Each structure stands twice: as C-alpha cells, then as structure tokens.
Amino acid sequence: MSPLSLDLSPDLFPALTEAQADPDGPGAHRPALRFGDRSLTYGELAATASPLAARVAEAGRIAVWATPTLETAVAVVAALLAGVPAVPLNPKSGESELGHIVSDSAPTLVLAAPGTQLPPALAALERLDIDTSAPTTSLPSPGAPDPESPALIVYTSGTTGPPKGAVIPRRAIATTLDALADAWQWTGDDVLVHGLPLFHVHGLILGILGPLRRGGSVRHLGRFETAGVARELSEGATMLFGVPTMYHRIAETLPDDPALAKALARARLLVSGSAALPVHDHERIAQATGRRVIERYGMTETLMNTSVRADGEPRAGTVGVPLPGVELRLTEEDGTTAVKAYDGETVGEIQVRGPNLFTEYLNRPEATAAAFTEDGWFRTGDMAVRDPDGYVRIVGRKATDLIKSGGYKIGAGEIENALLEHPGVREAAVTGEPDADLGERIVAWIVPADPQSPPTVDELADHVARRLAPHKRPRVVHHLDALPRNDMGKIMKRALTHD
Template sequence: MLLRSLNSYTVARGDDIADAVTIGDDVLSRSDILGAATSVAERIMGAQRVAVLARPTVSTVIAVIGALIAGVPVVPVPPDSGPAELDHILADSGAQAWLGVAPEHDGGVPSVPVRLHARSWHSYAEPPVTATAFVLYTSGTTGPPKGVLLSRGAIENGLDALAEAWAWTANDVLVHGLPLYHVHGLILGILGPLRIGSRVIHTVKPTPESYAAAPGTIYFGVPTVWSRIADDPEAAGHLRGARLLVSGSAALPVPVFEKLTELTGLAPIERYGMSETLITISTRADGERRPGWVGVPVRGVETRLRDEAGNDVPHDGESIGGLQVRGPMTFEGYLNNADATAKSTTQDGWFVTGDVAVIGPDGFHRIVGRESTDLIKTGGFRVGAGEVETALLGHPSVREVAVVGVPDPDLGQRIVAYVVGEDVIEKDLIDHVASQLSVHKRPREIKSVESLPRNAMGKVQKSRLE
C-alpha cells in the first residue's frame, strides 16, 4: 500500500496519531486524513485526472490523498502559475476538475470542493503499482513544461530506498516548509511520512525562525533555506537536537555545509534527484558526508557516465561525463510527448539526466551541473561551473555566485561569474580562483549583481542572467 500508515485497519487498531500532519496552525490525525480523503475519493472516482492548486494547506493534503485513494492521477499546480502556464498544464494534462480551491484563472475547468470535516469510511481496493499517481510538470529551460508520469510503484520504491539510506522510521518527526507541488516538498515531504508512519510539521514558510520553533528529528531544506539558517546562529542552535539535516534541489555551497556543521554539530545530508527519477543518489545516515558531493546510489539504482560519443568515462574523481541512471523509481515517460521520452532514454534503458557529474573510485558522486549551462568548453578544456563557483564562495567578498560560459570567438566559451557580495574586486576574485584551481578555470570576467534569479526551489536560473 502506497500510504501504509493510512490503512483503515491500522487506524482502527489504535495506531492513530493525533498530529500526523501539521501545517501552520492546522493539525490532522491519521483518521482525520483517511476519513476526509475517502470522502473526496467518493466524489471523483472514475475521473481521468484532477488538478490541485498546491498551496501549503491541509486542504491540499486531503485533496492529494483523496485522489490517490480513488486511483485518479494528480496534477499539482504551482500557486504562482501565470495564465499561459495554467492553460498549458490544463490542456496538456486533460485535468477534468480542480480538486479544492481553483485559481482566479481556472481555465474554464470546474472545481470539486474539499470538505475538511466530511468523513467516509468506505474501503477501496489499492490501485495497481503500475497506475499513474502524479503528472508533475517540469520547469524546463526551453519550450513549455513537460508532464512527468510517475507511477505508484516508482514512488513506493523511491521512498523505501530513502527510508533505508536515512534510517527514516516512524519515530522521526520531519520538519520542512517547501512547496507542495514537486518531488521534494510533496512526495518526500508529505507522502514520505504517510508511508513510513512518521509525523510531519510543515512550517508554511521555510524561515530560520519557523524551523527553530518546530521540534523535529529530520529537517528538509533547499540551499537558500540552509544559507539563511547558517547566517542565523541562534536559529541554527535550535537544530542541534536533530538527527538529519537534508539538503537538495540544488547544490549546497561548501561554505554553507561547513558553517551548518559548525553551528549544529550535524554535517548535512546531500542528495540528488529529478522529477523524472525521484531521488537516486544520496549520502547516508551511517556514511560519510563529504562537502560538495551527493553520495552514492540508493538501493536499486545504477549510475554511469558517458562522453559525447557515448563512451564510458572513468570513475576517477576528476573526469566529467553525462550522468545516466537506471532504477525502479524512474518515470513512465512524458505525457503526450513520445519524442521527448525517446530522447531521454538510451536503447539499453538508461535515463539521460542532462546533468554532468564526476564519480570517484569509491562511488561518491559530485554533480557538476546541467550539461547545457554548467559544462563550459573553453580553450579546449572542459570546465564544470560548480567547481569555479565553489572556489569563488571561498572568498570572503562573495555571498552568492553563478558561473556561466558565454560565446567567445577565441576560446569558444569564456568563463563569466555573476557575484553577489561586498567590496567585489574583479582582479582579486580572478586571481583567487587561479590560485585554487587550474589557471584555465579562472573567470575571464566578474559581474557584480544585487541578486541571482532563482525559482521557487532555490535553483539559480542561469538562462535569465545577462
């Protein structure tokens, strides 16, 4: 069963938990969730797909669980989506209704209310593991978002692999304030506790103050969240009693990793994944946590590196290659887009992530970044933007940085760094990188900016840098 802790027999047996899910000031027990979600399931049974405006509310949780009970695929929609994006998601997904509150621009799609106090105890058969659970729309850099088809079996396998890697049990209390429309906040952050049986506290907003005020054993955050906590020693001190601090969705800067370790006594867990694969690589609760590296494949996952000609790249800790993964938590394909599905899968069944990485002899992985934006070919050399960014973050003048390659008639691409900081002196930063790395990896240009463009998950949107 996908959501084992919501099994009606389990709840009736006396294993109900009064505070299974807390979002802000709202608290739901297991029986609250099961009764209200089953009532939702009765009203949508037989639907093709439903859209959920994924605000950080208990109504969102009830809507999603209700659809899963009914076996109806859920299309989580970011609350800040614009009209064009909403129209595309609704038309492409074929969602027949908004489940719960609809946005002002509803696309002409009717809404089905979610009643928090309604109760039904009807029992429905568990859908097959091959059934689609979610259609998650990716925020691709080119073209409209693509709908990623995730099966129930993929989610079960993905969550169970993380439970093993992180020693995640029903005794844990997960705390996070991440958006509920993607893998990190929704599948890991809500479905994970409901499968494993642990409690979850969603802080609505992921501020240092809210994390400090929520007593937990596991905390989820993106690098922006952890950077702010690292800058707030008092808030960071409240996390010293936790078991795991988990960072994902983007690379955690090494200086933030080191500062968190110093302030909390906990070296962060870093992990790697995508909408199409869920989490495939992670450092382990019982293993080494190495700054700048995301660990080893989780249970059931295989990884490999390929060069542009399709040849193997050695696992020597230095050579950069395109990362490919294979495992039981990968997606079923892109909705209505057979061409994109085919392009993302090799003939022997590996998913082409589009990321470039390094794998060490010990199996540890370091993600260099997106092949399209973070692999810079300059003067005949292949340079990973992340390595240059890490070096720059080690300079006291730099708070944030994004490194890109821009066309250059002589070098092919020249390395340009966009820096947020104080007293930024171009020559000092260029010389700093040249003293830390090979000289050919130094930026040829430093641009001082007030901020870096980021999406809701904290990832820098390098395509918006000018």
C-alpha cells in the same frame, strides 16, 4: 535494503490502511499531518481522505491547486487512494503556463481549499472544495491500483519550451521512498519539518508522502522561517528538508541565534536538495551546530537517484552514492560510451536506470524517446565526476554549466563553490561565453558582500586558481544586485545576459 526487498505492493500508506481498518486502534491516534495549528491524526486523515477518494474515483485526472496547506496534502492522498492521477498546480504559475498545463493534462476537476480564488485558466473545470473536517466513519477505498498506474503528473520547469508533464507511476514513488528509508534510516518515529512548496517532487513526494509511507509525521511551516525551524526541532521534530536558499538563510542567522543552533544540533538528519548547497554554507552550519547537512540528487523524471547515507560520510559538495535499486553511469559526449575513471576529475553526463523512473512525458512520445538511450538509460543532462569511492559530485547542467575552455571540460558548479569561499562574494553564478582563443571563457556573475567595494576580476581569478586550477579561473566578472532565481531558489542562468 537490497533492491529486491523494495515494496512494490499497491498500498502506498500501510499506516493509513491500518488506521482505516481499526479507527479505535493506537495507530489511528498517531499524528500524521500538521500545518500551523491545524492537524490530522492517521485516523482523521483516513476518515477525511477516503470519502474524497470515493468522490473522485471516476474522475479520470484531477488537478490540485497546490497551496502549502492541509487541503493539498489531503487531496493528493485521496487521489492516490482512488488510483486517480493528480496534477499538482503551482499557484504562482502565470496564465499562459497554467493554460498549457490544463490543456495538456485535461483534468476533469480541480481540488482546492475552500475560499481559494482560482485564476481564469481554471474557470472551465468543475471545482471541488476539500473538507478537512473528518466524518465519523471512513469509507472503503476503491480497488488497489496497479503499481505501474500513473500516480502524479508533475510538470517540469520548461526551460527549453513549454513545461512537459512527467507521468510518475506508483511504483516510482514507492521505490524512491523505500530506498530513502534505507539510506536515511527513516522510520515511523521520525518527525519531519519543512517549508517547501507542494507542487513538486521535493516538497510533495519526499516531504508529505515520505512521512506518510513510513507511518511518521510531518510538520509543514506553511512558509519557511528560521524561527519555525527552531521551534519545531526544539519540540520533537527529528528531520529537516530544505533547499540551498533555506540553508543559506539558516547559515546567515546562526551567529546571532543560539536557539536555532541548539535546535539544529538536536536534529537527527538535515537534508538539502534541488540544487547544490555551497561548501561555505555547509561549513558554517557544521561549525555552529556540530551537525552536517547531507545532500541527495534527483529530478522530476527520476525522483531520487543518489544520496549521502545517514551512516556514511557527509562529504560537502557531493550527493553521495546511488540509492538501492538505482543504476548510475557517466557517459562521454557521444551519450553511449561509459566513463570508466573514478578519479574525481573526469566529467561525464549522468544517466540512470531503475524502478524510480517516470513512465513518459504526457502526450510527447518523441520527447520521451529522445530522453532514453536504446538500452533504457535516462539522459539526465546533468554533468558530474565520481570520486574513487563512488561518491558523485555534480558540476552542472550539460546545456548551461559545461564549459569547454582551452581543451578542458569544466563544470561551473565547482567554480561557483570556490567563488563563494571568497569573503567578498555573497552569491555567485558561472557561465561560459564564446572566446576566439579558448573556445569558451569563464564568466562569473557576482553579488558582492559589499557593493561599494566589490572584488576585482584579478582578485577572484587568483582565488579560484589557487583553490582549483589556473584553467578554471574566471576571465570576466559581472557585479549584480541579485541573481535571478525560480520558485525553488535555483539560479536561472538563461536570464544572465550581458548589457
């Protein structure tokens, strides 16, 4: 698919529109959403979401209490049909963070599943419970919104201050999902299974809106379990979306679960995202199932930027090539000089440009301006190298994962992958700390496979030096019981501190 063929029409869900126009047609009876034993066909979804869309059409902005339920999916679809921006709220957020998001985004109502207890931070908002029992007739949707109009306001993790609301236009959702359809050969015949939260890009936009845009279906597990994955893939699901912690659990379970291995072998596509999947887990899954997990790369502000293609080489440790319509470049430390070398070694910051980008940070014009170069490239803050064939390998975040040691620029990610290949390492994170001689020295934070007999610093240093290069070996090793992680399973490196 060329960038020019991406559909920028206001209609995000053609199959839903078709079902609404012809409630007795075959398309209306196709399965759309399933959460556990609760499900909606396209006809039922249209008949459920369109009256809700009519009710919220004049709401300005709405908050959605984004539990992993059928109600959350219906609420977001209704908001998109109405052309009203939705603010997905993480049910695990603390009072302070929720208070900031509500104050910053100023929604007029909050949509929630009936019976859900909402926290005090939402007490001042009018509440509207979502009824998923479809009425007998659907109502006409409000007028078609402009592709540039806001669809979602998704709040970032706030690692350097309060969370910022990324305003995501309809145009970005449509182009990202269409580009992924091209890269993954994603069609209405696909059935997606996932157990991701629904308050972020991966779980909500890719995992719920993606199947609906294709006219396919999604089966949400409610809560990730390997048994649920095996069941759904054995019963007709074709795709699995997950994050590295999920695939790690799969890799750990596979040796003792032949039914899981058989089910995964049936899948058309296994996709991992949100953080790098360790090469060790890639190899264990491939060996047990004959299927390769492919990775993609995106973030809240950009939606999806790159992916390994379904018809491409599923190369472990890479996030593939830029998606249709997305421009990607690596830059030197000055943020403007492009890295020309595709040598798999030269590290630069990823900058992207294209129709997949967000519009702005809500109420933060200074932050918005700082995020872009003068010629419109978004500064991702992610560091990467590019292989000779253009494949992108991310080596870490500029703020926490770029280590300058002995005159070298080193990405923490490749060292972490090397450490995870050591049999004595269960989990690994790598940071830098000041060193009078080297500038920074490499520090490894290890969860040992056997806490009674952890690998020594010399053993791990030699291991990394043999696999990568001597200057990339860790100089200090800390042993931990567990690594600090957020809701998405990403390691929170700022929480790694010395005793």
